[in-house]
Amino acid sequence: xxxxxxxxxxxxxLSLATISKYINGGNLREKNRVAIERAIKKxxxxxxEYARGLKSKKSRTVxxxxxxxxxxxxxxxxxxxxxxLQEQGYSIIICDSQNNLEQEARSVEFLLSKQVDGIINIxxxxxxxxxxxxxxxxxxxxxxxxxxxxxxxxxxxxxxxxQRAARMAVRxxxxxxxxxxxxxxxxxxVYTAEMRLKGYREALEEYGIPFxxxxxxxxxxxxxxxxxxxxxxxxxxxxxxxxxxxxxxxxLGALIALNKEGVQIPQELSxxxxxxxxDLSRVFRPSLTIVSQPMEQIGIQAARLMLERLSGDAxxxxxxxxxxxxxxxxxxxxxxxxxx
Amino acid sequence: xxxxxxxxxxxxxLSLATISKYINGGNLREKNRVAIERAIKKxxxxxxEYARGLKSKKSRTVxxxxxxxxxxxxxxxxxxxxxxLQEQGYSIIICDSQNNLEQEARSVEFLLSKQVDGIINIxxxxxxxxxxxxxxxxxxxxxxxxxxxxxxxxxxxxxxxxQRAARMAVRxxxxxxxxxxxxxxxxxxVYTAEMRLKGYREALEEYGIPFxxxxxxxxxxxxxxxxxxxxxxxxxxxxxxxxxxxxxxxxLGALIALNKEGVQIPQELSxxxxxxxxDLSRVFRPSLTIVSQPMEQIGIQAARLMLERLSGDAxxxxxxxxxxxxxxxxxxxxxxxxxx
DNA sequence: TTTAAAAAGTAAAACGTTTTGCTTTATATA
DNA sequence: TATATAAAGCAAAACGTTTTACTTTTTAAA
Numbered sequence: 001x002x003x004x005x006x007x008x009x010x011x012x013x014l015s016l017a018t019i020s021k022y023i024n025g026g027n028l029r030e031k032n033r034v035a036i037e038r039a040i041k042k043x044x045x046x047x048x049e050y051a052r053g054l055k056s057k058k059s060r061t062v063x064x065x066x067x068x069x070x071x072x073x074x075x076x077x078x079x080x081x082x083x084x085l086q087e088q089g090y091s092i093i094i095c096d097s098q099n100n101l102e103q104e105a106r107s108v109e110f111l112l113s114k115q116v117d118g119i120i121n122i123x124x125x126x127x128x129x130x131x132x133x134x135x136x137x138x139x140x141x142x143x144x145x146x147x148x149x150x151x152x153x154x155x156x157x158x159x160x161x162x163q164r165a166a167r168m169a170v171r172x173x174x175x176x177x178x179x180x181x182x183x184x185x186x187x188x189x190v191y192t193a194e195m196r197l198k199g200y201r202e203a204l205e206e207y208g209i210p211f212x213x214x215x216x217x218x219x220x221x222x223x224x225x226x227x228x229x230x231x232x233x234x235x236x237x238x239x240x241x242x243x244x245x246x247x248x249x250x251x252l253g254a255l256i257a258l259n260k261e262g263v264q265i266p267q268e269l270s271x272x273x274x275x276x277x278x279d280l281s282r283v284f285r286p287s288l289t290i291v292s293q294p295m296e297q298i299g300i301q302a303a304r305l306m307l308e309r310l311s312g313d314a315x316x317x318x319x320x321x322x323x324x325x326x327x328x329x330x331x332x333x334x335x336x337x338x339x340x
Numbered sequence: 341x342x343x344x345x346x347x348x349x350x351x352x353x354l355s356l357a358t359i360s361k362y363i364n365g366g367n368l369r370e371k372n373r374v375a376i377e378r379a380i381k382k383x384x385x386x387x388x389e390y391a392r393g394l395k396s397k398k399s400r401t402v403x404x405x406x407x408x409x410x411x412x413x414x415x416x417x418x419x420x421x422x423x424x425l426q427e428q429g430y431s432i433i434i435c436d437s438q439n440n441l442e443q444e445a446r447s448v449e450f451l452l453s454k455q456v457d458g459i460i461n462i463x464x465x466x467x468x469x470x471x472x473x474x475x476x477x478x479x480x481x482x483x484x485x486x487x488x489x490x491x492x493x494x495x496x497x498x499x500x501x502x503q504r505a506a507r508m509a510v511r512x513x514x515x516x517x518x519x520x521x522x523x524x525x526x527x528x529x530v531y532t533a534e535m536r537l538k539g540y541r542e543a544l545e546e547y548g549i550p551f552x553x554x555x556x557x558x559x560x561x562x563x564x565x566x567x568x569x570x571x572x573x574x575x576x577x578x579x580x581x582x583x584x585x586x587x588x589x590x591x592l593g594a595l596i597a598l599n600k601e602g603v604q605i606p607q608e609l610s611x612x613x614x615x616x617x618x619d620l621s622r623v624f625r626p627s628l629t630i631v632s633q634p635m636e637q638i639g640i641q642a643a644r645l646m647l648e649r650l651s652g653d654a655x656x657x658x659x660x661x662x663x664x665x666x667x668x669x670x671x672x673x674x675x676x677x678x679x680x
Numbered sequence: 681t682t683t684a685a686a687a688a689g690t691a692a693a694a695c696g697t698t699t700t701g702c703t704t705t706a707t708a709t710a
Numbered sequence: 711t712a713t714a715t716a717a718a719g720c721a722a723a724a725c726g727t728t729t730t731a732c733t734t735t736t737t738a739a740a
Contacts (some may be wrong), residue, residue, distance in 0.1 A: 015690045026689065029736095049455055050393035051726030059390065061433075061454075069419040070412060070617070079409045079436050086435070091454050093401075093431045096419050113695050114401075114431050115389055225726060252592075259599035260625045277410075285600045315716055344696055355720045361697060366717065369706095391696030597727050 003043035011039040063111030080299025105130035140309035146191040157320040165325035166199025177336030178242040226253025248275035266334035288331035345381035351379040357429025403451030420639025445470035480649035486531040505665035517676030518582040566593025588615035606674035627670035
């Protein structure tokens with residue numbers, strides 16, 4: 001039914017090789033070029049990606065493996081990467097591993113069976129074993145948001161300087177005179193959570209403030225997690241005058257909790273949130289001070305790195321790109337007189 | 341490098357056709373079966389999807405075209421569909437058309453160029469022209485969330501009974517004695533918005549309450565939209581005692597606005613929200629009364645319909661499946677004495 | 681003009697499957 | 711045991727490209 005390169009050859013009187021050359025951007029005589037173009041239009045020819053893939057061993061598809069889709073950070077990143085890769089003719093297959101390590105490994109196998117040219121992965125845990133089959137296949141691998149030490153020499157990586165960003169955020173609170181600062185942070189073992197917590201500790205240290213376990217609230221990375229742990233902090237640490245919440249969903253949950261408890265921001269509690277998705281900082285009154293991850297940039301860099309490695313560029317050695325999160329100052333921090 | 345069917349044939353002494361038969365689930369002699377299985381394991385053979393696609397003209401891939409990814413309803417649906425199709429060996433390519441009609445059309449073309457076996461689309465507008473090329477290709481098309489009249493006889497469709505759900509929700513408020521009920525609803529022209537507004541009007545009509553334009557707040561389907569329009573309603577309609585918010589993001593925005601304004605729920609204002617994502621109804625206190633779309637079911641039905649049509653099942657005529665949203669009663673509605 | 685070099689074009693093989701029409705082997709019936 | 715039938719296996723062609731090694735044409739230099 002559909003026209004093939006053979007039909008174009010017949011229509012133009014040229015050979016298959018010439019048509020193929022045209023399609024792949026080679027040089028040809030002007031009159032042949034126009035003849036081919038006319039024939040393509042006339043017969044409504046489209047390249048058969050499967051025949052091409054069979055010969056070239058390239059699928060022009062990259063796979064993406066994520067812990068979950070229903071997370072706005074992930075979605076935003078996917079959205080950016082998808083747009084850029086598509087512009088270059090690549091399609092992406094997304095695998096939601098549903099916070100399940102075995103599923104994550106299965107997703108990698110699935111993508112390999114679909115013969116993707118590369119894999120982008122936001123790893124769930126700290127093991128890299130799920131990527132072993134992909135490493136073996138020698139396809140480019142790119143880690144997002146979280147590194148995996150074992151693979152440092154084989155894969156590229158796009159990260160945020162979580163630790164520094166957290167340090168800056170907590171400094172802001174310290175500079176405002178706060179001394180009892182709570183932190184709502186993700187589960188132990190999650191790289192980003194650990195780094196952000198580290199930054200929090202560092203800032204305290206700089207100011208000579210003792211770190212207190214009771215001010216650390218470990219939450220699942222969800223609205224509910226933020227809600228619950230914010231309430232717990234409020235209940236258990238009455239002296240707390242500020243809080244740092246370290247991801248978007250938890251920030252949302254914390255805000256709901258604070259509102260429900262009628263805690264005035266910033267009069268009664270200062271807060272620094274995380275991730276400017278859905279323009280939370282603008283919508284919320286008083287405007288929220290937040291750590292803002294450059295999500296567009298993360299996506300752009302990830303796409304760039306992947307495309308470079310896909311094109312077999314020599315310069316495309318595995319590398320780690322670390323981007324800076326920025327602090328957007330709002331009005332959710334109250335200076336405290338009694339200190340200093 | 342990678343083993344092919346030929347290697348298996350050589351290893352086992354059988355013919356290509358027999359190996360192919362095995363792979364595709366045909367019958368063979370027991371000893372041949374085990375020989376093939378051993379060879380496959382030994383040589384780590386995997387089907388080459390591109391060779392297969394070339395012969396069979398099936399890509400075992402379906403495309404999905406959405407207005408945007410950063411929307412939790414869409415994401416949840418994608419997540420479910422992705423899981424089910426993947427279990428059947430299908431991969432899905434997602435195209436985020438970024439609320440851009442031209443991009444939506446380009447996405448369809450892109451998917452066709454990638455030779456997807458079917459397309460699932462949450463259409464942005466009311467025109468079906470972007471799907472024309474897909475219709476021409478004779479591949480199964482499935483519409484989600486919003487129908488397109490022109491295509492009724494060619495495509496399947498999975499919908500929610502928006503109108504009824506809205507009617508039920510507003511009835512609940514009316515039954516509680518509310519007479520001045522605001523509604524935050526999506527932009528004019530958006531199918532779901534219109535249907536939900538229609539349901540709102542119907543309920544009022546049933547109770548003999550005049551419809552008032554001033555109580556209708558048209559918002560963009562975002563947190564910010566909900567926030568802005570909720571504030572507008574509060575300011576402009578002091579007599580309003582209840583409000584119905586008709587999507588998840590807007591509900592979130594409305595809640596933020598109400599909290600910021602210090603409006604007590606439900607004492608000062610009763611509210612019915614929409615979509616139980618992130619367990620909003622549980623997290624929020626008082627627990628929210630919401631219209632809950634059966635997102636899991638929507639995804640399941642969509643996947644089922646698509647799979648049936650992909651398998652060329654005779655029973656798989658284009659059809660419309662309409663699912664019911666349910667009302668989850670929380671504690672965000674206050675009965676009003678003065679009425680009845 | 682002739683010749684050399686560069687550019688453009690070609691025929692044919694290959695990629696790894698599925699499928700068709702046929703042959704061989706196994707099973708059931710007489 | 712012989713025969714008919716069903717089941718299993720096979721050889722070869724086809725799918726629509728890309729690529730290789732070669733030939734022809736064009737352009738530039740002598």
